[in-house]
Amino acid sequence: MxxxxxxxxxxxxxxxxxxxxxxxxxxxxxxxxxxxxxxxxxxxxxxxxxxxxxxxxxxxxxxxxxxxxxxxxxxxxxxxxxxxxxxxxxxxxxxxxxxxxxxxxxxxxxxxxxxxxxxxxxxxxxxxxxxxxxxxxxxxxxxxxxxxxxxxxxxxxxIRTTMLWGLGVMALVGIGGGFWVSRKLLTRIDDLAATTRTIMEGDLAGRLPVSGSDDELDRLSQSVNLMLARIEQLMAGLREVSDNIAHDLKTPLNRLRNRVEEALRESCDEGAYREALQRTIEEADGLIKTFNALLSIARLEAGAGGENRERLDLSELVRDVAELYEPVAEERGIALHAETAVPIVIHADRQLLGQAIANLIDNALKYGAPATAEGGNGWQPEVEVRAEAGEGVAEIIVTDRGPGVPGPERERVLGRFIRLEASRSEPGSGLGLSLVAAVARLHGGSLRLEDNEPGLRVVLVLPIEADALGNGAVAMPPPGAELRPT
Incomplete structure (x- = not known):
């Protein structure tokens, strides 16, 4: 052609x-x-x-x-x-x-x-x-x-002459204008087609060209570019999960196999076999938890989940989750405080948000205690959890007095299987913060790590309903009122 x-x-x-x-x-x-x-x-x-x-x-x-x-x-x-x-x-x-x-x-x-x-x-x-x-x-x-x-x-x-000349000039201008517009549009469409072919060949970093005229093709290109960016992010996450499974799960699987092989090779009594089986079950349970966390993160990042959203009191949810961890905090000798005096009504998935809060508190209790070597940092071990409401957003803030996370590492620790050297002595898979970040994104919010001087300050930001605030303050439900799903 x-x-x-x-x-x-x-x-x-x-x-x-x-x-x-x-x-x-x-x-x-x-x-x-x-x-x-x-x-x-x-x-x-x-x-x-x-x-x-x-x-x-x-x-x-x-x-x-x-x-x-x-x-x-x-x-x-x-x-x-x-x-x-x-x-x-x-x-x-x-x-x-x-x-x-x-x-x-x-x-x-x-x-x-x-x-x-x-x-x-x-x-x-x-x-x-x-x-x-x-x-x-x-x-x-x-x-x-x-x-x-x-x-x-x-x-x-x-009139006849004018009509003939007018139609002639009109035809000339119309055909010429159509030729020019079609050529210009065809050039842009060819550029779009060439870029899409490059993307189909595997270059997910390619983007459709945008001329800056903000016309229909520009708006279409911008929408497709956003879609491509999301696809690239998901594909990168998939590759990362595959790499992490290949590298980070290989060690516990080998350890699990070696323990079973050692138990079979050695002549042991029933008690030794039982202990080996128990440790094997514990190791398998850890692997199952890791796989479940990976699947949950993948589903959340793909936009799945969160179908059971309801109106809930964020302050009450924070108090309930903190109350579950009070025995753990007491056992570790850490003071756990929950400051949530004012109700904050949001629209969210109770189960996912509760799991995210639990992960934040669990991380703070595991890694937020001041180091005992060299006299520590002078602070008593404590973890504080509070819920606050701002203009259009609600914040769940978890602070501790531990060693914290260095500034350059704060974005990195939100990835999967990322654990700092100081935290490798504690059990875990490095997926807790990744899951919290995925829950935040699913609800249209964000997660950020800050310095608590000393310690770590984790802020989970969630959008709040417009009618939940009045005159800059949180709307208080009447006494005895019950929050029900809408």
């Missing part, structure tokens, strides 16, 4: 030709309508003028006979204008008027008739079109009263 044929087959070019045809038809109809109405108007005026003159001449004829008619026609013939008169005898001899000669066809006519006559003009004689009424008088005499309508024929000729 040649480039010209490809251009002619574009939708833009076909639409341009269609619009040109429709506009041409509309223009022809409009011009014809104007011409027809103009012709009707001029014809009506012409007939009225001739009828008025005939009535005047008829009165003169009745009053004074043929002589009076001849005198009147002679007088009117001297008046400049487009009026034409002729009174002739039965032999065609002119008695009065400004028509010097008439054709046999006109002489033998009767009533309204169009004819061509000659009159003197600069440089010779010109032939012009006229319209007249022919009357036969007693004695074979003829009376012709008419008007010169050459101007009307010139108008018709001018």
């Amino acid at each position: 040649t480039a010209l044929t490809k251009l002619f087959r574009t939708t833009t070019f076909r639409l341009s030709l269609t619009y040109l045809a429709l506009f041409s038809v509309a223009a022809i109809v409009a011009i014809f309508y104007i011409y027809w109405n103009t012709t009707v108007l001029l014809t009506r005026q012409l007939n009225q003028t001739i009828d008025a003159e005939l009535k005047g001449l008829a009165e003169q004829y009745r009053a004074g006979g043929l002589d009076q008619l001849v005198r009147t026609v002679a007088e009117r013939s001297q008046t400049p204008g487009n009026s034409l008169y002729l009174v002739a005898d039965n032999e065609g001899k002119q008695l009065a008027g400004n028509l010097s000669a008439v054709s046999p066809a006109l002489w033998n006519s009767l009533g309204p008739v169009e004819f061509v006559y000659s009159r003197p003009a600069p440089g010779g004689v010109e032939r012009r079109l006229a319209f007249a009424n022919v009357f036969r008088l007693p004695g074979g005499y003829r009376l012709i009263v008419g008007r010169d309508i050459e101007d009307r024929r010139d108008l018709a000729r001018l």
Whole structure:
């Protein structure tokens, strides 16, 4: 297919030709309508003028006979204008008027008739079109009263010429404009097609070009680019999960196999076998938890989950989760405080949000105790959990007084299987914060890590319902009121 044929087959070019045809038809109809109405108007005026003159001449004829008619026609013939008169005898001899000669066809006519006559003009004689009424008088005499309508024929000729030239110029401009627009659009579409082919070949980093005109193609390109960015992110996450499974789960699986093999190789009593089996079950449970966490993160990042959203009191949820961890905190010698005095109503999935809060508190209790070596950092081990409401958002803040996370590492620890050296002595898979970040994104929020000076300050930001706030303060439900799902 040649480039010209490809251009002619574009939708833009076909639409341009269609619009040109429709506009041409509309223009022809409009011009014809104007011409027809103009012709009707001029014809009506012409007939009225001739009828008025005939009535005047008829009165003169009745009053004074043929002589009076001849005198009147002679007088009117001297008046400049487009009026034409002729009174002739039965032999065609002119008695009065400004028509010097008439054709046999006109002489033998009767009533309204169009004819061509000659009159003197600069440089010779010109032939012009006229319209007249022919009357036969007693004695074979003829009376012709008419008007010169050459101007009307010139108008018709001018309209036809204008219409033809207009349609020609319109067709030229329309076809040229369609060619230019189609070529420009085709160039952009070819660029889009080339980029999509590159993406289909595996280059997910490719993006559709945006011209900056903010037209339909630009908006489509921007939407597709956002989709491609999301697909690239999901594919990167999938590759990361695969790599993490291959590397981080290989070690516990090998350890599990070696423990079972060692138990089979050695001669042990029933107690040793039972202990080996128990440790194997614990290791398998850890692997199952890791796989479940990975699946949960993958589902959340794919936009699945969160179908059971309801109106809930965030403060009450934080208190309930913190209460579950009070025995763990007491066992570790860490003071756990939950500051949630004011209800905060949000629309969220209770189970997912509760799991996210539990992960934050669990991380703080595991890694948030001050180091005992070298006298620690001077702070008592404590974990504080509180819920706050701002303008349009609710924040769940968990702080501790542990070693914290260095600034350059705060974004990295939100990834999967990322564990700092100081935390490797504690059990875990490095998926807790990843799951919390996925829950935040699913609810339209975010997760950020900050310095608590000393310690770590984790802030989970969630959007709050617009009607949950009043005058900048959190709306308080009436006493005894029950929060129900909407």
